[in-house]
Amino acid sequence: MFLLLQIKRLKDLEKEKDALWSGLEVLETARLWYRQRLQENRARQDDVEAQSRLGSCQEGAAEARSCFLRSRILRVNGSLGSVMTEPNVMGCSSDPSLPEAVADADLRWHNSVLTQAVSDKNRQISMLELEKDALLGQLDELQAH
Structure with a gap:
């Protein structure tokens, strides 16, 4: 009985590990997405600042x-x-x-x-x-x- 509980616990831990790895992959994708948005935001800010110096709206x-x-x-x-x-x-x-x-x-x-x-x-x-x-x-x- 104890062995079956240990095996079940190991399977649960393996499932949790897989879910955590999947979560890390999602977070890495999100981190890259955020980084790209930040770069685009900086570029747009530079464009807006350049346009405002030229008097554009x-x-x-x-x-x-x-x-x-x-x-x-x-x-x-x-x-x-x-x-x-x-x-x-x-x-x-x-x-x-x-x-x-x-x-x-x-x-x-x-x-x-x-x-x-x-x-x-x-x-x-x-x-x-x-x-x-x-x-x-x-x-x-x-x-x-």
Whole structure:
């Protein structure tokens, strides 16, 4: 009996090790993605600074994309933070029962769907605000002439 428990424990540890390696691969991919976004952000900042020295104005679409990307990054950061702070992420015999785990996963899924909907609405609001600003600028130009 003791030997069977040891074998089960070794199999559980092997599964946990595999999951941790998979997680490390995901984190490495995320790290590379973040690094690339940082480089792109720096390049865009340099472009904006160069344009502002020349008196150019920023494009609304680029600003909306930046807002959308920022909201996505914040959401991913929050998800990574919750994964890192949750105890017993792998699940073991002391975890809640299966129905409770399913209900929890279902709530998390609904939360992510609602979060995505809010992000989409925020993006739409940002686009509309940029469009409004452009129209107000055009109105000011027309009134000046």
